[in-house]
Amino acid sequence: MAVDNHYENFPVASWLIPRGKRPAVAALYRFARGADDLADEGDASPADRQSHLDDVLFGLDCIFSQVPTNNKIASYAKYFKDKEDLGVSSAPFKALVSAFRQDVEKTRYQDRAELLDYADRSANPVGRVMLAIFGVKSATAHRASDAICTALQLINFWQDASVDIEKGRIYVPQSEFAKHCVDAIDFPSHPKHRELMRAQYEHAETMLWSGCSLLRELNGRFRIEIAFTIAGGARILEKIEANDYDVTKRPTLRWYDSARLTWLALKALRMSKTAAIPPKLI
Structure with missing residues (x-):
């Protein structure tokens, strides 16, 4: 269940995942992969990486408060806000961002x-x-x-x-x-x-x-x-x-x-x- 670098074994495209579940799995993967890349890929400065991750956190707050956001990475979590029967809050997404923020500095x-x-x-x-x-x-x-x-x-x-x-x-x-x-x-x-x-x-x-x-x-x-x-x-x-x-x-x-x-x-x-x-x- 781990998601390239951190996520290379993520089952996003596996035929074993039922078709009806794949949009949710894909949304989770895209959020995790996108936020991780902000922390670890490219040549941005640590300050810029933290700023981009701050934007993701703000976007999450907007989404789970039903406020529009143009943050692409945070928008992947909107799937779970729209599917409230899944019982997924913003907490796991914020936890991921917290870890990625730590990776920038620690x-x-x-x-x-x-x-x-x-x-x-x-x-x-x-x-x-x-x-x-x-x-x-x-x-x-x-x-x-x-x-x-x-x-x-x-x-x-x-x-x-x-x-x-x-x-x-x-x-x-x-x-x-x-x-x-x-x-x-x-x-x-x-x-x-x-x-x-x-x-x-x-x-x-x-x-x-x-x-x-x-x-x-x-x-x-x-x-x-x-x-x-x-x-x-x-x-x-x-x-x-x-x-x-x-x-x-x-x-x-x-x-x-x-x-x-x-x-x-x-x-x-x-x-x-x-x-x-x-x-x-x-």
Whole structure:
């Protein structure tokens, strides 16, 4: 359920998404992708990026107050204001913008709690809106969705570590560097960096599979879609492991991964039968 860079596994065009749900999924994707690009793409100054994101927030306030706005990105959220039966407020969209604003300025994280707080705003709102689109509202579903979405966000960080380093951004928490006796200045050339990354891998892997209980609360093609979303994250983790946790090598999914993805999706479906409800992350 994670959405290129942050959103490359987003199921916007998947045939598994019923046709009647696709406009809502597309609106969510376009909002998230558009706002993320304001924070991360191009050569705008940090001040200009923050100003553009402020405009998105103002546009959201207008839309959910039924006031016209010409902000293109905010206008994608209008779908959810018009479809009030979905029960989606401005909160998840504002949470996403809050995370993107943080990305403009923040390049280091002190500990996992701080990183999980970021993921709670950058990834989890997407999963919760997706559940609303499909009429899934239980607290247990939200907790399992949060586990999957946060895990996918972490996996994306470890997948893209080499790209982020070039941008001066390191998502591995400073406390983890200290725990593994790795100097962040030497990352990723430090001889112990693979041991450090293995710990991040294992943390994300445990969290990802802990979300399988969500599949018990879904049905139809959406259930299969989410099983394959879990499988996509699991397959990236397998490739990170195959690279011996070397962050200078960026793993990607290829067409020939299809059979393995199917096996992993079936594994997720099997695990869902007995998986415990994951604890709250923050």
